[in-house]
Amino acid sequence: MKDSCKTRIKSYGPFVLMTILIGCIWEWSVNKEIIPSFILPAPTSILQALIEHREVLFEVHLLATLKEVVIGFVLSVIVGIMLGICMHFSKALEKIIYPFLVISQTIPLIAISPIFIMWFGYSIWSKVAVTFLIAFFPIVISTYDGLKLRGTDYSNLLLTMGANRWDIFKKIQIPMGLPTFLSGLKMAIVYCVVGATIGEWLGASEGLGYFSRRMSGNMEADALFAAVFLLSLLGIILFLIISIIERQILKKRYY
């Protein structure tokens, strides 16, 4: 316990120190009016804005964004895994799906969002659609690439034991693909926060993206920064959750 405490300090200490240092310089330079506070509000006034708006920020907007992120993430995991597995098992399907995948990622989101708004209105689903569109891509690719690690030697060994294709898929390919897949999952969860925010910018009545856009219109820099701060905090926490799950799954397996 003590040991892990020490290693924690060793690995996170420099980052924490650096953050505090930057915060101090930031605070100081705004106070001395080297940087005008409507461009960069001081950390303390951001904190104040956070406390001042805490009810709407946490109970309405953070919750709304979180909901979009979670729904979008779950949908992209389900669809992403299915597409990845389909592409793995069928060369024909892979040839059909792959171009569409690439196209889906090259359409500018800003261009396609009005379409989503036309279809889904200002409901949560227009935001979920943007989130899904960004996040399912890394999941399909990591599922597909993970399963491509064939582990020929392992598979051959199982064949000599009389295994069929399904045995090899279950006992070799899934465990071998898991690390790649989990990396994709970590990427996807971060993309989800980005997607939800963009979706909210383009048309919403709640959510942190919507709130920050409104504050930007009102020139309320400290409230805007408070919302941005919450958004990045949300991304970090979700990322950490997936990382912890990853570590639990892969615990003892790799050297």
Add this chain to the structure above:
Amino acid sequence: MLTVNELSYSFTDTGVGKSVLDNISIHVQAGEFVSIIGESGSGKSTLFGLISGLLQPEQGEIILNGKLTHQRLGKVGYMPQKDLLLPWRTVLDNIILPIEITKGSLEEKKEGIRKWLIRFGLSDYEKFYPHELSGGMRQRTAFLRTLMTGKNLLLLDEPFGALDSFTKRSMHEWLLGIWEDLNKTVLFITHDLEEAILLSDRIYVLKRFEKSCIEVKIPLSRPRCSEFIYTQEFLKIRKSLERLLR
């Protein structure tokens, strides 16, 4: 048990056929321990690929248990040159892999598994992951996994090839100790002459360029122990084999 008749094989994936095995004939009787010795690249592992059914012969025939068939997968216990223990499975879970594949009942075999874990010196390590084991233990785990296929014919591809000489010596001692109880037929690849003589009833010498296969009988009595290597008889056999290999 096993008869290989005038077997030839070449790898064709590079365009031009590269002949690896040419007109090889061997036979193994039930209960025998037969070694195949030859320098690396002489096609020993390829021969095992053919017998186990991963590869199909170009010419010649492989007769397993009196039957000539292309469907040899799942009919022999094959221990590959690399131990290929699954790194995400514990020792015990690696060992029961063949039972999972053949959908056998673990409950029924529990007693047998327990007994063999003790005989293999692995009972204290069944919860360990492969990377936590020493080289000797990894090989024993892979060997036990091969045994758990329940097949009578075991193909062991250089099982002790990567071990240091001390560990290897103790593995020989251990294998000779359990051989009578094992009640199996073994075809064993090695490039260690001493190992081959000590363990085998017969040896096939595979030569890389002559592409021939010479049979040598080992008239040492069983049960054996690793001290045998100092006897006059052993040295005589060793000398004549070395002459053959040159």
